Amino acid sequence: xxxxxxYIQSIQFQFKDTKRLGTAVLKALTETELHFKYNEESSSIAxxxxxxxxxxxxxxxxxxxxxxxxxxxxxxAEFEISTASKVEIMDTWETGxxxxxxxxxxxSPEKLAKDIYIRSEKHTALEAINRQIFHYSYxxxxxxxxxxxxxxxxxxxxxxxxxxxxLFNELKFKK
Numbered sequence: 001x002x003x004x005x006x007y008i009q010s011i012q013f014q015f016k017d018t019k020r021l022g023t024a025v026l027k028a029l030t031e032t033e034l035h036f037k038y039n040e041e042s043s044s045i046a047x048x049x050x051x052x053x054x055x056x057x058x059x060x061x062x063x064x065x066x067x068x069x070x071x072x073x074x075x076x077a078e079f080e081i082s083t084a085s086k087v088e089i090m091d092t093w094e095t096g097x098x099x100x101x102x103x104x105x106x107x108s109p110e111k112l113a114k115d116i117y118i119r120s121e122k123h124t125a126l127e128a129i130n131r132q133i134f135h136y137s138y139x140x141x142x143x144x145x146x147x148x149x150x151x152x153x154x155x156x157x158x159x160x161x162x163x164x165x166x167l168f169n170e171l172k173f174k175k
Contacts, residue, residue, distance in 0.1 A: 002109065004109035004112060005109065007112075007126075008108070008109070008112070009146070010038060011104060011107065012104055012105065012127055013106070014133050014137075015101070015133065017094040018133070018136050018137050018140050019097050021047075021140050021144065021158055022052075022093065023093070023142075023146055024158050025045065025086075025140075025143045025147045025158075026045070026049070026089065026090055026093060027074070028147060028151070028156065029045065029086075029147055029151075030086070031085060031089075033084065033147075033151070034046045034086060034089055035083075036146065036150050037174070038146075038149065043079065043142075044082065044146075045079070045143050045146055045147070046084055046089050047078070047079055047080075047082055047083040048139050048142055048146075049055045049089050049092055049093050049143075050094070050142060051075075051079065052098030052136060052139050052140075053092045053093060053095055054073055054074075054075060055075075055096070055100050055135065055136075056095070056096035056097065056100045056109045057070075057095070057096055057135075058070045058073040058075075059100075059128070059132060060099045060100045060102065060103050060119065063103045063116060063128075064114055064116060064123070064125070066113075066117065066118070066119045067118065067120060068117065068118035068119070069080055069118060069119045069120075070082040081168045100132075104129075111125055112124065112129075113125070113126070114144055116128050118130050128156075144158065
C-alpha cells in the first residue's frame with residue numbers, strides 16, 4: 001500500500017471518528033441541554049453544530065472548483081441564538097457531514113495534490129483537508145466539554161473513563 005493510500009484511509013478514519021464523537025454528544029443530550037450557554041460570550045452546542053455544518057457545506061461543496069468560502073454562506077448567522085429542535089440540530093449535523101464525505105470517500109492520491117482555495121488563499125487539497133480535520137476536532141472537543149459540564153456526574157465518557165486505564169489495557173491486551 002502506498003503512503004498516499006494509507007494517508008487517505010487515515011483521513012477517512014479521522015473524520016468518521018470525529019463525527020462519531022460529536023454524534024454521541026448530540027444523542028446524549030436533551031433539546032434544552034443542546035441550547036445551554038455558560039455565559040453570553042459562549043456558544044451552545046446547537047450554535048457550534050450550525051457553525052460546523054455551515055463550514056462543511058461551504059468548504060466541501062465544489063471542493064476542487066470553487067473557493068471554499070462561498071458567497072452564499074452567512075457565517076455570522078451561524079453564531080446567532082438557535083431555536084432549532086433536536087431533530088433539526090441532528091439534521092444540520094448530518095447534512096454537513098454528508099457533504100464532507102461525498103469528497104472524502106472519493107479521494108485518490110492524485111486529488112491530494114490538486115490546488116484548491118479557501119478565502120482566496122491557495123492550498124493543496126491535502127493541506128485543506130488537514131486544516132479541516134483540525135477545525136472539526138477542535139469544535140467536537142468543545143461539544144464534549146460542554147456536555148460534560150451540563151451532565152456532570154451523570155456524563156458517560158466517550159473514551160476510557162477516569163481511573164480505568166489499567167482495566168481498559170488489561171481487557172484490551174488480554175485477548
